[in-house]
Amino acid sequence: MIRFEGVAKSYPGVDRPVVDGLDLAVAEGSTCVLIGPSGCGKSTTLRMVNRLVVPSAGRVCVAGEDVAGLDPIGLRRRIGYVLQGIGLFPHYSVAQNVATVPRLLGWPARRVAERVDAMLDLVGLDPAAFRDRRPDALSGGQRQRVGVARALAADPPVLLMDEPFGAVDPLVRGRLQGEIRAILRRLGKTVLMVTHDIDEAVRMGDRVALMRAGRLVQADPPETLLAQPADAFAAEFVGGDRLLRRLALIPARAACQAGAQAQAPRLPADASLKDALTLLLASGAAAAVIEGAEGILTLDGVREAARESGGFTSRA
Ligand SMILES: Nc1ncnc2c1ncn2[C@@H]1O[C@H](COP(=O)(O)OP(=O)(O)OP(=O)(O)O)[C@@H](O)[C@H]1O
Numbered sequence: 001m002i003r004f005e006g007v008a009k010s011y012p013g014v015d016r017p018v019v020d021g022l023d024l025a026v027a028e029g030s031t032c033v034l035i036g037p038s039g040c041g042k043s044t045t046l047r048m049v050n051r052l053v054v055p056s057a058g059r060v061c062v063a064g065e066d067v068a069g070l071d072p073i074g075l076r077r078r079i080g081y082v083l084q085g086i087g088l089f090p091h092y093s094v095a096q097n098v099a100t101v102p103r104l105l106g107w108p109a110r111r112v113a114e115r116v117d118a119m120l121d122l123v124g125l126d127p128a129a130f131r132d133r134r135p136d137a138l139s140g141g142q143r144q145r146v147g148v149a150r151a152l153a154a155d156p157p158v159l160l161m162d163e164p165f166g167a168v169d170p171l172v173r174g175r176l177q178g179e180i181r182a183i184l185r186r187l188g189k190t191v192l193m194v195t196h197d198i199d200e201a202v203r204m205g206d207r208v209a210l211m212r213a214g215r216l217v218q219a220d221p222p223e224t225l226l227a228q229p230a231d232a233f234a235a236e237f238v239g240g241d242r243l244l245r246r247l248a249l250i251p252a253r254a255a256c257q258a259g260a261q262a263q264a265p266r267l268p269a270d271a272s273l274k275d276a277l278t279l280l281l282a283s284g285a286a287a288a289v290i291e292g293a294e295g296i297l298t299l300d301g302v303r304e305a306a307r308e309s310g311g312f313t314s315r316a
C-alpha cells in the first residue's frame with residue numbers, strides 16, 4: 001500500500017544524505033512503526049509519503065501510484081496526518097477541527113455534523129461535552145484523540161502519525177495506544193507511524209522498522225525484532241529488558257496447564273505473560289487463574305512458555 005523504493009533525501013550543504021537508500025513496504029491494512037534515534041530520518045521518511053518532502057532519489061508509491069506524479073492537495077486529502085501536540089487549530093472548536101477535511105471536500109453541513117459526532121464517539125469523547133470546546137480546554141490525551149478523529153474524518157485509507165502520543169502523560173498513553181490501535185485495525189487503515197519509544201513501537205506495530213543515520217537497520221514483526229535483533233545496534237536499541245517486552249506480547253492463557261486451585265488470584269482473559277509474572281511474583285501465590293481459560297498458570301508455566309517462544313540471542 002505504501003512502498004519506498006531506493007528512496008534518498010539530501011539537503012544542500014548537509015554532507016550526508018538524511019535518508020539513504022530506503023526500501024520498505026507497508027502492507028494494506030497494517031501498521032508499520034518507524035523507530036530510531038533522534039535525527040535518523042524518521043519524520044523526513046514519513047513526510048515523503050504526503051509530499052511535504054520531495055525525495056532526491058527513488059520513489060514513494062501509495063496504492064501503486066508514484067506520489068511524485070500526484071496532485072499534492074488531492075494526495076493529502078487521501079492521507080490522514082496526525083502530529084504531536086501542535087496539530088490542532090487553536091482558534092477552532094473541536095468540531096471545527098474534526099470537520100476540516102470534510103468541509104474542504106464540500107460535504108453538506110448536515111453530513112459533516114454527523115461525521116464529527118461519529119468520529120468523536122469513535123475516539124471515546126462524548127460529542128455533547130467536547131464538540132464546542134477549544135483545544136486549550138482539553139488534556140493532552142483528549143487533544144490527541146481529537147487529532148486522530150480529525151485525521152480519520154474523511155475516511156482516508158492511509159494514515160501518517162508522527163509521535164502521536166509524545167505529549168501524552170505516560171499513565172494515559174498505554175490505554176490510548178491500545179484504543180487507537182484497535183480502532184485502526186477495525187477500520188483496516190494502512191498506517192505509517194513514527195516514535196522513538198520502543199514500547200510504543202512494540203505495542204502498535206505489525207512491523208517495526210528500525211533506522212539509523214538514514215538507513216534501515218531491520219524491519220520485522222515486533223517479536224522478531226526483540227528476539228533476533230539484526231546487529232549490536234538493534235540489540236542495544238531494543239534494550240536489556242526485552243524479555244519482559246516479549247512476555248507482554250504473549251497471551252497468558254496459552255501457558256495454562258491442567259490443575260485447579262480455589263484460592264488462586266485471577267487475571268483477566270486478555271492478560272499477558274508479563275501480567276501473569278508480575279501477579280505471581282507480587283502476590284507470592286503458587287498459581288493464578290485466567291478468566292475464561294481452563295487450568296492454572298504457574299511460574300514454571302510462564303518460564304516454559306517464554307522458552308518455547310524462541311531464543312533471545314542476538315544474531316550479531
Ligand atoms: N530542511 C532541512 N534542511 C537540512 N537538514 C534537514 C532539514 N530537515 C531535516 N534535516 C536534517 O535531517 C535529519 C533527519 O531529520 P528528521 O526530522 O527526519 O529526524 P527524526 O528521525 O524525525 O528525528 P526526531 O526523533 O528528533 O524527530 C536531521 O539531522 C535534520 O537536522
Ligand SMILES: [Mg+2]
Pocket residue numbers: 042043044194
Ligand atoms: Mg521527527
